[in-house]
Amino acid sequence: MKLLWVVMLVAGTVFADDDDKRESVGTVVGIDLGTTYSCVGVFKNGRVEIIANDQGNRITPSYVAFTAEGERLIGDAAKNQLTSNPENTVFDAKRLIGRAWGDSSVQQDLKYFPFKVTEKKSKPHIQVDIGGGQMKTFAPEEISAMVLTKMKETAEAYLGKKVTHAVVTVPAYFNDAQRQATKDAGTIAGLNVMRIINEPTAAAIAY
The missing domain is CATH 3.30.30.30 (Defensin A-like)
Known part of the structure; x- marks a missing residue:
């Protein structure tokens, strides 16, 4: 979940220089779409909040x-x-x-x-x-989109408002086709994936 700290730092600065755009985008969530587990976070009150799902867990099986x-x-x-x-x-x-x-x-x-x-x-x-x-x-x-939808709904329940934009982590070895497919999964889930971030890069910065 350390990855999400960096994801959220990036998410928080995506439209930092344009207040009008930032308002139209709303809250940008960070999603760590993992092979086994996924999690979602938001930058709120100066810190990253990793959001618990409806079971009270901060990680959700990618099943x-x-x-x-x-x-x-x-x-x-x-x-x-x-x-x-x-x-x-x-x-x-x-x-x-x-x-x-x-x-x-x-x-x-x-x-x-x-x-x-x-x-x-x-x-x-x-x-x-x-x-x-x-x-x-x-x-x-389509399967990954269902998991992303779950993450989106988890964030929306916490924030009390609709979420439309996200930053998503992927493994560094992902090629262009895999990255595009991940973006496509976001689109199916109703998310505009603004950035795709390498997991190792995020982890290195987090430490």
Whole structure:
């Protein structure tokens, strides 16, 4: 979560030189979209607040699940039923986002996922039963967007107002396609991703 200190410093200065723009942007949140866990923070009253989710936790599992009843679960609720519903509980979407189907790391990861990953337009897509035997295919960006939506809603509940802009961290090894896919996930979630920041860079500055 140290990363978010730097993310929020950047977020706080994005439009520091233009009051009109800053007003139209509103509060810019910082999101650490992690492979396993994600968290969100805001710069408030001169310090960074890492926001607790609806379970009271400051980190949220980057998990999305679909139940037999047609309910979509995100975060703690999704992870909690992993063992009982593994084929419809999606995690590690960050390992697939922006990658090609033929990528060796994708092919290696496929061996360990309990959910089904298929090829569509030369990219990995996730296929799950969204309830009642109805199969649906999602791009990794769409799954990540669901996690980002959870982070967005967590921030909105804390702030009491709508959030539309964010700064997001990604691993330094992410290539242009992966960074763009992460931005696309933000767009799907209703967020304008103003900056993409490398995690190691953020960590180095934090220390």
